Amino acid sequence: xxxxxxxxxxxxxxxxxxxxxxxxxxxxxxxxxxxxxxxxxxxxxxxxxxxxxxxxxxxxxxxxxxxxxxxxxxxxxxxxxxxxxxxxxxxxxxxxxxxxxxxxxxxxxxxxxxxxxxxxxxxxxxxxxxxxxxxxxxxxxxxxxxxxxxxxxxxxxxxxxxxxxxxxxxxxxxxxxxxxxxxxxxxxxxxxxxxxxxxxxxxxxxxxxxxxxxxxxxxxxxxxxxxxxxxxxxxxxxxxxxxxxxxxxxx
Amino acid sequence: xxxxxxxxxxxxxxxxxxxxxxxxxxxxxxxxxxxxxxxxxxxxxxxxxxxxxxxxxxxxxxxxxxxx
Numbered sequence: 291x292x293x294x295x296x297x298x299x300x301x302x303x304x305x306x307x308x309x310x311x312x313x314x315x316x317x318x319x320x321x322x323x324x325x326x327x328x329x330x331x332x333x334x335x336x337x338x339x340x341x342x343x344x345x346x347x348x349x350x351x352x353x354x355x356x357x358x359x360x361x362x363x364x365x366x367x368x369x370x371x372x373x374x375x376x377x378x379x380x381x382x383x384x385x386x387x388x389x390x391x392x393x394x395x396x397x398x399x400x401x402x403x404x405x406x407x408x409x410x411x412x413x414x415x416x417x418x419x420x421x422x423x424x425x426x427x428x429x430x431x432x433x434x435x436x437x438x439x440x441x442x443x444x445x446x447x448x449x450x451x452x453x454x455x456x457x458x459x460x461x462x463x464x465x466x467x468x469x470x471x472x473x474x475x476x477x478x479x480x481x482x483x484x485x486x487x488x489x490x491x492x493x494x495x496x497x498x499x500x501x502x503x504x505x506x507x508x509x510x511x512x513x514x515x516x517x518x519x520x521x522x523x524x525x526x527x528x529x530x531x532x533x534x535x536x537x538x539x540x541x
Numbered sequence: 542x543x544x545x546x547x548x549x550x551x552x553x554x555x556x557x558x559x560x561x562x563x564x565x566x567x568x569x570x571x572x573x574x575x576x577x578x579x580x581x582x583x584x585x586x587x588x589x590x591x592x593x594x595x596x597x598x599x600x601x602x603x604x605x606x607x608x609x
Contacts, residue, residue, distance in 0.1 A: 300555065
């Protein structure tokens with residue numbers, strides 16, 4: 291693998307100077323393929339930071355189009371993008387941000403049927419989806435493929451982040467065995483969400499993704515971070531792997 | 542191993558970026574001689590190198606670093 295070019299040294303200089311970072315970390319990012327599922331409130335900061343940081347290949351999965359009610363919290367999309375597919379809108383902005391990153395938009399909803407195909411060739415998945423159905427499908431698919439992932443969710447002014455190395459650390463389903471019953475949890479549309487709350491959770495998610503990709507720092511594995519942004523309470527909850535976990539128990 | 546690096550044409554933060562990455566390629570105990578321009582680089586590079594735990598000696602505009 292060849293070293294960093296002069297242009298890359300300039301672009302990434304503010305992270306290369308960090309004592310924790312290194313040329314090896316930067317080259318690991320450049321060699322990495324990451325799938326971001328969802329180009330909305332969490333996907334915007336995640337994809338922005340990963341593209342900016344220099345991830346080599348970034349897949350963006352989103353079936354929806356940009357609506358005016360998305361714009362307060364989904365900073366990859368702007369008013370002229372109304373009606374445009376989010377995957378395509380996001381890919382355009384990410385291309386402006388960092389032309390060295392290969393951006394691959396997928397205008398589909400990830401489900402059990404297409405998950406394996408979307409995961410093929412990826413080094414990491416970041417789940418920025420907004421539904422429990424997708425979240426459980428992502429966790430099952432990542433466990434089956436042995437693909438590291440960063441889970442997160444945000445609602446109102448609180449959220450959750452969890453890094454997972456399937457087969458080695460507790461998975462999402464080890465922590466939350468079953469999805470909540472249909473209708474018991476308000477959706478984002480019903481409950482609302484503040485833009486900066488999503489920004490905080492998505493930024494934490496991007497940070498965890500960088501840790502898993504480079505080995506820099508200590509990833510948030512075998513537990514999750516529960517964040518309440520009204521009181522600024524950050525609570526780290528430990529989770530152990532479950533031998534009878536339907537997703538990772540046999541791994 | 543001894544290496545030399547000329548950063549006289551660079552400005553912050555590239556002065557330390559180049560020096561830091563060169564140090565990453567060396568083994569502990571190896572020496573790096575960095576030629577700096579007087580001024581900002583000569584102030585920042587020795588300080589950053591010391592903060593990173595390396596042994597540093599400044600001679601004129603030459604900064605000699607022993608990798609930790």
